Amino acid sequence: xxxxxxxxxxxxxxxGGISIINCAxxxxxxxxxxxxxxxxxKGPALLIAIRPDVSEKKEGRFTISFNKSAKQFSLHIMDxxxxxxxxxxxxxxxxxxxxxxxxxxxxxVKP
Amino acid sequence: xxxxxxxxxxxxxxxxxxxxxxCSPISGHRSVSWYQQTPGQGLQFLFEYFSETQxxxxxxxGRFSGRQFSNSRSEMNVxxxxxxxxxxxxxxxxxxxxxxxxxxxxxxWLTVV
Numbered sequence: 001x002x003x004x005x006x007x008x009x010x011x012x013x014x015x016g017g018i019s020i021i022n023c024a025x026x027x028x029x030x031x032x033x034x035x036x037x038x039x040x041x042k043g044p045a046l047l048i049a050i051r052p053d054v055s056e057k058k059e060g061r062f063t064i065s066f067n068k069s070a071k072q073f074s075l076h077i078m079d080x081x082x083x084x085x086x087x088x089x090x091x092x093x094x095x096x097x098x099x100x101x102x103x104x105x106x107x108x109v110k111p
Numbered sequence: 112x113x114x115x116x117x118x119x120x121x122x123x124x125x126x127x128x129x130x131x132x133x134c135s136p137i138s139g140h141r142s143v144s145w146y147q148q149t150p151g152q153g154l155q156f157l158f159e160y161f162s163e164t165q166x167x168x169x170x171x172x173g174r175f176s177g178r179q180f181s182n183s184r185s186e187m188n189v190x191x192x193x194x195x196x197x198x199x200x201x202x203x204x205x206x207x208x209x210x211x212x213x214x215x216x217x218x219x220w221l222t223v224v
Contacts, residue, residue: 098167099213100156
């Protein structure tokens with residue numbers, strides 16, 4: 001069963017725009033929520049992560065917003081650049097270190 | 112520090128055969144996880160090993176198995192290959208505590224014909 005639901009499946013944004021990817025989880029035992037970025041031919045790489053004790057975390061142009069009561073979290077990419085074109089995965093894990101991934105979002109940033 | 116290394120990078124097998132994939136984790140990492148990535152199913156968790164013991168397991172049939180050695184290197188094996196096993200198999204390593212970042216290798220591309 002899918003424990004982390006991610007949307008949209010694909011996203012096209014103009015250069016300079018804001019990219020928003022959403023995820024929802026079911027298991028309230030999850031307490032670590034990372035986002036991974038994957039370029040073609042490469043393994044996923046950690047982009048940014050958040051824990052449920054904060055509602056927002058920002059690193060450069062990347063921001064995670066977290067809503068514990070709604071069991072949702074999202075990734076915002078400000079001033080999106082063509083180099084941001086990649087597949088993004090949200091994930092969640094709990095005390096047992098068993099990480100579950102969303103289905104991925106293919107982002108295309110048009111110049 | 113060297114990253115996660117997976118071998119082989121590409122391989123083609125025939126239906127019914129078996130395959131073994133290898134993973135060398137980042138030095139000092141004791142946890143190794145394996146994932147299957149396909150276009151339609153995303154990243155599916157196979158299993159995780161910590162200190163030579165399987166600690167977590169996903170929902171895959173018994174044809175998928177793994178092991179970890181005392182130096183933390185890991186192998187996964189798929190027996191009686193099916194066409195649907197064609198995928199990118201990713202290995203990831205971490206220190207093994209909850210909330211630790213996991214670092215992925217570049218994967219092994221398996222094609223079953």
